[in-house]
Amino acid sequence: MSERTYNAFFLCTGNSARSQMAEALITALSKGRIRGYSAGSHPSPAVQPLAAELVASLGINPSSLRTKSWDEFAAPNAPVMDFIITVCDDAAGEVCPVWPGHPAMAHWGVPDPALTPDDRQAFKDVWLVLRRRIELLCALRLDRLDHLAREQQLRLIANER
Template sequence: MPSAAEKTYNVLFLCTGNSARSIIAEAIMNRVGQGRFKGFSAGSQPKGEVHPYTLDLLKTLNYNTDFARSKNWEEFAEPGAPQMDFVFTVCDSAAAETCPVWPGQPMSAHWGVPDPAAAEGTDAERHFAFSDTYRMLEGRISVFTSLPIAGLDRLALQKRLDDIGKA
């Protein structure tokens, strides 16, 4: 059994459509987490495709987008699915949604950010909304991945997770 310092933590990002925010968060986690964290994403009502601006943004930032697909959160509640250590909701409305019960009782928090897919305006303004979403999520994920997780008790860790979502 690996020690807490060697453990790879599984992190699920949930959103409604799983086409923008949660996909961006998954990509960031898998880069910033440097093997200590493995990111996943899903939606309660997946769109069935990743928003093209999400793919454009990630490709511009040198992410491999082969992982990106819009999927239902039920995929991660099935037998044999990776056990989640952390589950974060990243949409404005997700905190009010009914979430499935996750095996192993992962730590969870709401890290809501505005939906870039709902942005209106010129093409440049819409692309900026995706970049802004990336900036917010990258900041939160960077703070999260630098936490001394193994050294915090569950209550202190929950407070930190909640505080990150308010930043």
């Protein structure tokens, strides 16, 4: 039996680092089972170079990265999301658009490495936390969990470092 593909949406204010890294990580680590998307409430002009460098380590062409507004994903023809995960405290506190399909939601707050754009270790630390959480999400048997159980699991994963 083949499992369906799920859509995971990572939100941040600027969409320049954390959410970009999470989008790439989940798409790569899930091996096609979960498609990653990301956007910001107030997108930055460009993706942070150190975030793009880490994404490139997954074999993803960094020139394909771009910051996006979450309004793009609230449009009528946008993909329906199964999971909405905020990765910054600011975005978690904002009033979000209404997402169709009643996705499971959680907050996976991590520090913003873009505040210190030349600090390679800050980017790597965030990358490793996101990777660990995404590995745990990818290990779940999503087809055996109802909506409430999926949301509960997402929230439990938020405590993983």
